[in-house]
Amino acid sequence: MKVISKSILNEVITQRPPHSHKGNYGKVCLIGGNSQYGGAIILASQAAVHSGAGLVSVVTASKNHGSLHARLPEAMVIDWENRNKMCEGVNGASVVLIGPGLGLEEESLQRLKLVLSLLKQSQVCIIDGSAITLIAQYKIILPPGPMYIFTPHEKEWERLSGLPIGKQLLDENRRAKKEIDGVVVLKKHRTEVFFDDNVWQNPIGTPAMATGGMGDTLAGMIAGFSAQFQPIDQAVLAAVYLHSYIGEKIGENHYVVLPTKVIEEISLVMKQFETESKTGRLGT
Ligand SMILES: NC(=O)C1=CN([C@@H]2O[C@H](COP(=O)(O)OP(=O)(O)OC[C@H]3O[C@@H](n4cnc5c(N)ncnc54)[C@H](O)[C@@H]3O)[C@@H](O)[C@H]2O)[C@@H](O)CC1
Numbered sequence: 088m089k090v091i092s093k094s095i096l097n098e099v100i101t102q103r104p105p106h107s108h109k110g111n112y113g114k115v116c117l118i119g120g121n122s123q124y125g126g127a128i129i130l131a132s133q134a135a136v137h138s139g140a141g142l143v144s145v146v147t148a149s150k151n152h153g154s155l156h157a158r159l160p161e162a163m164v165i166d167w168e169n170r171n172k173m174c175e176g177v178n179g180a181s182v183v184l185i186g187p188g189l190g191l192e193e194e195s196l197q198r199l200k201l202v203l204s205l206l207k208q209s210q211v212c213i214i215d216g217s218a219i220t221l222i223a224q225y226k227i228i229l230p231p232g233p234m235y236i237f238t239p240h241e242k243e244w245e246r247l248s249g250l251p252i253g254k255q256l257l258d259e260n261r262r263a264k265k266e267i268d269g270v271v272v273l274k275k276h277r278t279e280v281f282f283d284d285n286v287w288q289n290p291i292g293t294p295a296m297a298t299g300g301m302g303d304t305l306a307g308m309i310a311g312f313s314a315q316f317q318p319i320d321q322a323v324l325a326a327v328y329l330h331s332y333i334g335e336k337i338g339e340n341h342y343v344v345l346p347t348k349v350i351e352e353i354s355l356v357m358k359q360f361e362t363e364s365k366t367g368r369l370g371t
């Protein structure tokens with residue numbers, strides 16, 4: 088297993104070319120936040136915006152629209168009862184994130200199925216929280232084409248892989264990952280990222296980060312990074328590392344690290360690692 092090092096941040100976070108615009112930094116569509124878990128999708132959306140996604144749309148329960156706009160006026164909001172608008176939001180995105188606070192109701196399942204049916208080969212789809220649990224529970228087969236990134240914690244990985252938490256050893260996890268078409272970010276004290284050919288361990292992070300909403304924040308950061316930076320594998324590793332790096336820094340003088348505090352620091356810390364662009368590449 089390889090270990091992620093700090094240099095991943097310099098490698099991935101490059102200066103923005105002067106003649107660029109929001110369309111060059113990706114369109115992220117986030118789907119989640121039922122009436123119980125509005126906070127989850129707000130945190131994920133904030134994390135995506137603060138990590139630099141060019142345009143962010145949020146498909147969520149109408150109940151969350153006021154609070155989302157109050158916290159994050161940068162985001163566009165779509166009512167998930169409006170099927171046409173929801174389809175437009177997903178179709179127009181380069182990166183789709185589904186799951187934070189999606190819930191496990193029948194409507195949640197139908198929304199997940201609809202989103203999966205709309206995905207295109209060019210899109211990256213991050214699958215987090217309730218979406219992982221639903222896929223495991225209903226044995227949903229993902230349509231081939233898009234690049235999938237799963238972000239389970241150990242309990243969600245147990246549901247998805249069938250491996251009880253005590254049996255989640257490296258070789259067993261590797262075998263289970265082979266059954267899955269996509270990257271697996273297995274979140275825990277020392278998060279492991281499984282690609283087709285190799286596994287990376289995140290060597291940092293602190294139990295002060297064990298607070299509800301911390302994974303929603305990571306999912307939003309992975310979305311923001313995947314929207315802007317290539318190759319996607321590197322972007323995922325950088326997002327995972329940065330999330331814990333910021334958490335550790337805050338944890339040096341806080342007993343508990345709040346997700347909202349991590350979000351506040353993202354852009355500031357990205358600036359510290361920004362390097363000159365080697366390729367001058369621009370997305371569309
Ligand atoms: N503010 C909000 O609205 C929040 C909403 N959330 C949403 O709530 C839904 C349910 O997710 P939950 O994760 O709470 O519930 P789950 O039922 O999926 O899993 C939570 C349980 O898993 C166990 N567990 C074992 N190993 C773990 C590990 N390494 N990391 C985390 N948990 C571990 C814990 O005991 C925990 O009680 C998701 O859609 C999620 O996005 C949560 O993110 C919490 C915050």
Ligand SMILES: Nc1ncnc2c1ncn2[C@@H]1O[C@H](COP(=O)(O)OP(=O)(O)O)[C@@H](O)[C@H]1O
Nearest residue numbers: 240274275276292293294297299300301302303
């Ligand atoms: N003890 C710990 N050490 C390091 N990181 C932790 C620790 N506990 C939790 N985290 C991190 O916090 C996040 C928790 O994710 P998750 O359980 O999905 O949160 P939520 O769903 O509440 O947003 C993961 O990124 C995980 O690595």
Ligand SMILES: [Mg+2]
Nearest residue numbers: 216240302303
């Ligand atoms: Mg979670």
